[in-house]
Amino acid sequence: MKEKKVWDWLDYPQNIRKVRIVFYIVLGLLVVPDLFLHKHALFHSYETWPGFYALFGFVSCVLIIVVSKLLGFVLKRKEDYYD
Amino acid sequence: MTEYFPPALIFFFGALALPFLGGKIKNAAILAVPVVAFWMITTFEPGAGWHYQLFGFDLTMLRVDKLSKAFGYVFTINAFAAFLFAMHLRSRLEPMSALVYIGASLGAVFAGDLITLYLFWEVMAVASTFLILARKRERSYQAAFRYIMVHLFGGLCLLAGILLQINATGSVAFDGFTVRSLPTYLILLGFLVNAAAPPFSAWLSDAYPEATVTGGIVLTAYTTKTAVYTLIRGFPGWEILMVVGCVMALYGIVYAILENDMRRILAYSIINQVGFMVTGVGIGTAMALNGAVAHAFCHIIYKALLWMSAGSVLYMTGKSKCTDLGGLYKTMPWTLIFGCVGALAISSFPAFSGYTSKPMIIEAGVHEGFYWVWLILEVASAGVFLHAGIKFPYFVFFAKDSGMRPGEPPKHMLAAMAFMSFLCIFLGVYPQPLYNILPYEMVAHFEPYTLGHTLNQLQLLMFSALAFFLLLPMLKRTETISIDTDWFYRKGGRLVYSVAAWSLNGINEWANRVLAKQFPAFLGRFFANGVANSQKLFLIPYYRTSGLSAEEEQERLRNLSTSFITGAFPIGVPVLKAVFFLGVLAVLFFI
Numbered sequence: 183m184k185e186k187k188v189w190d191w192l193d194y195p196q197n198i199r200k201v202r203i204v205f206y207i208v209l210g211l212l213v214v215p216d217l218f219l220h221k222h223a224l225f226h227s228y229e230t231w232p233g234f235y236a237l238f239g240f241v242s243c244v245l246i247i248v249v250s251k252l253l254g255f256v257l258k259r260k261e262d263y264y265d
Numbered sequence: 266m267t268e269y270f271p272p273a274l275i276f277f278f279g280a281l282a283l284p285f286l287g288g289k290i291k292n293a294a295i296l297a298v299p300v301v302a303f304w305m306i307t308t309f310e311p312g313a314g315w316h317y318q319l320f321g322f323d324l325t326m327l328r329v330d331k332l333s334k335a336f337g338y339v340f341t342i343n344a345f346a347a348f349l350f351a352m353h354l355r356s357r358l359e360p361m362s363a364l365v366y367i368g369a370s371l372g373a374v375f376a377g378d379l380i381t382l383y384l385f386w387e388v389m390a391v392a393s394t395f396l397i398l399a400r401k402r403e404r405s406y407q408a409a410f411r412y413i414m415v416h417l418f419g420g421l422c423l424l425a426g427i428l429l430q431i432n433a434t435g436s437v438a439f440d441g442f443t444v445r446s447l448p449t450y451l452i453l454l455g456f457l458v459n460a461a462a463p464p465f466s467a468w469l470s471d472a473y474p475e476a477t478v479t480g481g482i483v484l485t486a487y488t489t490k491t492a493v494y495t496l497i498r499g500f501p502g503w504e505i506l507m508v509v510g511c512v513m514a515l516y517g518i519v520y521a522i523l524e525n526d527m528r529r530i531l532a533y534s535i536i537n538q539v540g541f542m543v544t545g546v547g548i549g550t551a552m553a554l555n556g557a558v559a560h561a562f563c564h565i566i567y568k569a570l571l572w573m574s575a576g577s578v579l580y581m582t583g584k585s586k587c588t589d590l591g592g593l594y595k596t597m598p599w600t601l602i603f604g605c606v607g608a609l610a611i612s613s614f615p616a617f618s619g620y621t622s623k624p625m626i627i628e629a630g631v632h633e634g635f636y637w638v639w640l641i642l643e644v645a646s647a648g649v650f651l652h653a654g655i656k657f658p659y660f661v662f663f664a665k666d667s668g669m670r671p672g673e674p675p676k677h678m679l680a681a682m683a684f685m686s687f688l689c690i691f692l693g694v695y696p697q698p699l700y701n702i703l704p705y706e707m708v709a710h711f712e713p714y715t716l717g718h719t720l721n722q723l724q725l726l727m728f729s730a731l732a733f734f735l736l737l738p739m740l741k742r743t744e745t746i747s748i749d750t751d752w753f754y755r756k757g758g759r760l761v762y763s764v765a766a767w768s769l770n771g772i773n774e775w776a777n778r779v780l781a782k783q784f785p786a787f788l789g790r791f792f793a794n795g796v797a798n799s800q801k802l803f804l805i806p807y808y809r810t811s812g813l814s815a816e817e818e819q820e821r822l823r824n825l826s827t828s829f830i831t832g833a834f835p836i837g838v839p840v841l842k843a844v845f846f847l848g849v850l851a852v853l854f855f856i
Contacts, residue, residue: 239725243732
C-alpha cells in the first residue's frame, strides 16, 4: 500500500525563511498607510502617530510576556504539587 | 403566552426520554432537542407566561424579551454543535447531564423571577458536575468535588441574597437592581462566582480541563455566560464591574501564558473573555450592554470551536500538554484550520466574529471617556492574540515535531467544527443578523469596518505576533502547573487539616495522659488509705499555722497513720467532730 503523503512543508528551513520574510513584509505594509491617513485621537494626540497601534501591540505583548515570566518564578510548581 | 413552551422543559424531557432510546434514534433525538428549542425561541413574542406558585410566591417560568431571546438563540445553536461533536458517545450519562445542564441554563435565562432563577441555577451546578465525573479518573473526581463545593458556596451566597432581598422589598422581581445594600451585594457575589471572577475563578481552570473531551465543550458555554446574562439583567452600570472585568481580562492572559495544558490555556482565556463582557456590563450604556451580549454570542461559538479543536487533538492523541504535542499540522490539517478560525475569531481579527463584537464594548467605554478601561482592554486584546490566537495553535500544531501522526478526528467532529467555523466567519463578515437581535436601542451607530479601525486592529495584532516570535525563548513550555486561588482550598485545606490534627490530637493525648492515667492513679493512692489521707488534708494546714517544727509535724503525721493502720484511735475526738458537724448542719438546715 502506498504510504499517505504527509504535509511536511515547514520541516525545511528555507520554507520557514520564506514565511518569515512574508511576515515582515506584511508588518511593513500595515504601517505604511498610517503615513497618509488622518486619524482621530480618542484620548491623546499620540494616538495619531503613524504606527501607534503597532507599537502599542508590540510593547503590550512584551510587557505581558515579561510580567508573566516574572510571576512564573513565584507561581509555577511541579505537576505533582497537589498530589 | 401559554401557547409557548419553556425551552428548558424540552431539554429536560429529552433527558428523561434518552434511556429508552437506542442507536440512531437516540442520536437523532439528541440533535432534535436543540433544533426544536431554537425554532420555538424564534417564535417567542415578548411577554411573560407560565406563572406558578411556590413557597407562597407568584413565580414566572417564562419571561421573553430581546435579551433572553439572544441568549436563548446562542445556547441552542451551541448545544446543537456540541451534540453533533459528541455523536460517537455510547454512554448516555454525558448526553443526559448535558441536556439537563443546558436546559437549566435556558431555564435560568428565561426565568422571570429570582426564585425560579435560583432553582435552575442549582440544577446547572449539579448537572454540570457529571460532565467532569464522566471522565472517570481520580483527578477528575477530585476536581469535580472542588467544583461542586465552590458552586454550592456561590449558590448559598445567591440564596442568602435573594432571601434578604425578598425580606427587604417583599418582591421576587429580577430586574436591574438599584439599591446597593447587603442583599444585592450577596446576589452580585453569587453571580460573580459563576462568572469566574477572581478570586472565585479557580474552579473554572481547575475543573473544565478535567472534564471529558465532549463535556469540556458543553461546559465552556453555559455557566459563565448565564452569569453574564444575569449581570446584564441585574447589574447594568455598576461601576465595580468595570474593575472586576478589567482584572479578569488581564488575569486570564497571564495565567494562560504560564500554562502548559492546552485545554487549561483555553480555560483561562474564558476568564479573559468574560472579563470583556463584565467590563461592558459595568460601563452600562446601551452600546456597552449590546456589546456584552454580542460578545457573549460570538464568544460561545468560537470558544466552543477552540475546545472542539483541542478536544479532537486530545481524542486522537490522548495528550493535552503542549510539551507532549507539536507538529500535528502534518496529519490534522482540517483540525488545524478550524482551530485557527476559532483562534482568529477570539483574537477579534477582522473578518472573524470577535471583531464585530468586542470593539463595541471598547468603543462604548471610549464614548464614556473611560481612559483606563480603553487602555486595559486594548492591552488585553493584544494579549488574547498572544495566548489564544498564536500560542495555542503554535504549540499544538507546529513548534517541535512530537512524532505523533494521529490523523483527523471522526467526520461528525469535523462537521461540528465546520459548522462553528462557518458561523465565526459569517458573523465576522455579515454581523447584521446579530446586531438585529441585540436588546438595547443604541443612540450612536456602531460600525466595525472603518478603514482606521481595521488598520489599527491589524497593526495591534500583527505586532503582537511579532513580539511572540521574537520572545519565543521566554515562552518555552515547561512541565509545570501554576498556583491559583484554588491553592487556598487545596493546600490551605490540608494546612487546616494538619493544624487541626496537631492541636486536637495534642489535646486528646494530654487528656488521655492526665485524666485517664494519672488522675485515677492518684485517686487510687489517696483512697488506699482514704480516711487517714483525708484527715491529713485538714491537719497539715492546721499544723503549719500552729507553728510546729517540721520534725514534730512529720512525727504527728506518722503517729496518725499508725493509729489508723492499727485501729488504735481515741474514739472521743471523732465523735466530738461528728457532733460538731451535725450541729452545724442542723443550724444550716433550720435557718
